[in-house]
């Protein structure tokens with residue numbers, strides 16, 4: 003790769019992509035399309051028009067390259083293609099496809115540009131374009147940052163339309179009937195007399211012509227699938243036990259492995275595996291980086307045996323005790339750790355010269371822990387490596403595996419799998435690396451590594467730890483000034499560092515949800531401080547906004563109350579972005595805001611924008627004798643266009659449950675260098691008895707189409723804290739809240 | 747040892763303390779039964795043993811001699827899905843879906859015992875089944891719907 007490419011690759015960052023200065027590509031490099039990966043494997047009679055559509059005499063396959071970790075993007079991608087191709091569900095198969103630069107993510111560069119989503123100025127547009135170019139030239143195939151829908155929306159509709167028009171043209175050649183007299187409908191070209199020629203029968207013909215690039219998109223009024231309630235393609239399989247996940251895959255000749263890796267993330271100083279070696283079914287004990295692995299004929303036997311290995315662990319490369327982590331964060335509000343001053347409007351110093359309202363907030367480490375434990379199958383041969391796992395960064399995975407096996411990245415085959423959740427967990431590589439390290443020691447044998455839940459907790463890279471200090475002033479019933487300082491470790495730098503990537507410039511995730519608030523507070527300052535790496539961290543559903551959104555919207559609520567204003571009315575007064583106004587008005591209406599709540603009840607509101615999506619939530623709680631009960635949540639989000647209403651509602655409800663559950667009862671704390679929480683008994687999130695009713699409204703103002711996987715998370719915690727304050731008068735400034743109040 | 751899985755007699759030669767979860771998954775290849783926690787905290791491994799919902803990660807093989815075990819694959823009667831499955835499809839409950847086999851097995855047992863469950867009954871009976879994706883509002887709605895389907899026959 004050229005030097006420019008190298009710079010750009012090292013400068014790439016998920017979630018808060020920032021360009022290193024002066025990266026530029028020649029126009030040709032940027033315009034040149036990537037090769038269609040489907041060309042290479044075409045069988046007799048098959049045709050492909052672009053990287054997403056494969057039509058053969060027997061079947062139609064749609065490639066849905068964004069990883070499905072439960073958010074429903076396989077279905078979403080297929081619906082976009084099927085809409086334009088005039089296919090009905092059931093008329094096609096879907097496949098995640100092979101990793102390819104052709105599947106570069108067009109939205110992620112844009113989303114990562116450090117400009118307000120409403121900013122359409124020159125610098126913002128130029129940077130977004132440049133970042134898109136980086137993504138394209140480097141072929142960044144990534145699922146994350148709530149970008150699957152914005153990345154796919156235009157691209158896959160165009161791909162589907164090109165396929166449709168090319169098939170129509172093939173029908174014209176076949177029948178000699180002009181194509182404007184041919185209809186495409188339900189997987190067939192239909193002749194004026196009603197005769198149907200299925201696409202599958204036209205594939206050979208279509209293979210002889212160039213794709214018809216001039217293919218109009220279907221107008222919104224004619225959408226059959228997009229924006230409609232459709233049945234998820236995987237819903238029957240997932241309701242009948244037929245859906246296979248990575249953990250269910252079986253490869254002939256496969257052995258089962260389990261690992262224990264230093265829970266302090268230090269080195270393995272010694273071990274005694276004699277007991278393990280003699281246990282039933284155990285065939286081998288091998289070393290892996292910082293740990294040991296047992297290979298056996300069954301997962302449980304591997305678990306039992308690896309737990310019987312006596313290991314000596316070296317010390318942690320970070321403070322051993324949790325109190326020291328907090329002390330380091332608290333000591334980071336200093337000039338030399340200032341990452342960036344993100345906002346400086348009005349005259350904050352002057353505005354804060356009188357009576358000042360002050361508060362300090364904390365957000366702990368939190369684990370990802372999707373319900374499917376991490377797992378991967380790897381087989382290494384001389385010719386290459388084969389991997390079966392669910393992963394969101396397929397091409398990085400190829401590099402990571404190749405670096406261990408000594409192959410080239412393109413000699414690594416990934417069979418991407420449906421995943422039992424991710425929440426950021428499947429952006430990491432440790433389990434794949436470990437499986438590969440075992441597999442290189444037994445060439446030709448497929449090795450299935452399954453993490454025990456306890457190992458998954460121990461090796462999880464949690465959400466960033468952070469603190470905020472707010473100072474503010476009010477006058478005449480209004481919020482006049484707010485000065486927020488946020489200190490947190492950079493999960494982006496930690497995560498990217500593990501795959502050898504730098505994060506140049508400031509990390510916009512540290513103050514995410516605060517630096518970009520769509521409010522006009524007369525004097526407003528936001529400063530972010532980068533705490534040096536403590537325990538390694540990673541992207542956790544909604545990343546920086548999951549903690550900073552809590553800081554910003556809690557502090558704003560304190561100021562609003564100090565001003566004696568109404569929390570929702572004052573937010574509406576301050577809101578400058580029509581999208582923010584729309585979601586606030588929606589939740590006001592949905593919740594009947596302004597009514598007198600029943601005794602011991604209170605309503606709280608919060609609005610946070612993340613990943614370009616403003617989301618407002620109102621929560622109603624009741625202080626009961628058994629503790630706080632969360633009755634209702636009303637949510638409104640503005641995503642431009644709701645592409646899949648079922649997934650939209652499900653993602654919003656799930657995001658609220660995720661945000662609330664972790665705010666209530668989850669944290670990872672370190673003692674003796676190890677995470678103290680090792681299973682769901684001490685880190686369970688929300689359970690059904692705590693789950694409120696959740697009413698959801700998608701507000702569609704018709705602008706850019708955005709994703710909804712993460713944005714519902716950040717407002718949940720502050721809306722809950724604000725509601726508890728309204729009901730009880732008690733301010734919660736630290737998560738998890740169950741350290742301070744009881745919940746039913 | 748010998749027991750019946752989904753009506754089929756099975757015989758396995760395993761350690762007495764191997765949990766049913768791993769007997770089903772790794773010895774018999776029945777993968778709808780999921781490993782989530784291994785310590786009775788998540789419910790992903792829920793199956794019916796002699797008609798009662800139980801955590802298969804907690805059942806040692808040697809306690810199962812002669813037992814009738816049903817997994818989600820065996821909940822349907824031939825081509826006809828169980829009312830719980832129909833309701834789960836109608837409400838599009840699943841996100842990742844990893845917890846849902848356990849949720850449905852638990853819900854089927856709830857409805858066998860309490861044909862018209864209240865929200866409080868659901869909270870009590872389903873509280874051990876974790877869903878990290880947060881599908882609880884849909885699970886609740888689907889259980890009420892399944893109850894109605896069963897009543898209507």
Ligand code: FES
Pocket residue numbers: 780781782783784785786787788789790791792801802803804
């Ligand atoms: S795996 Fe049995 S309850 Fe979690």
Ligand code: FES
Pocket residue numbers: 072373422423840841842843844845846876877878879880881
């Ligand atoms: S649907 Fe993913 S854990 Fe329940």
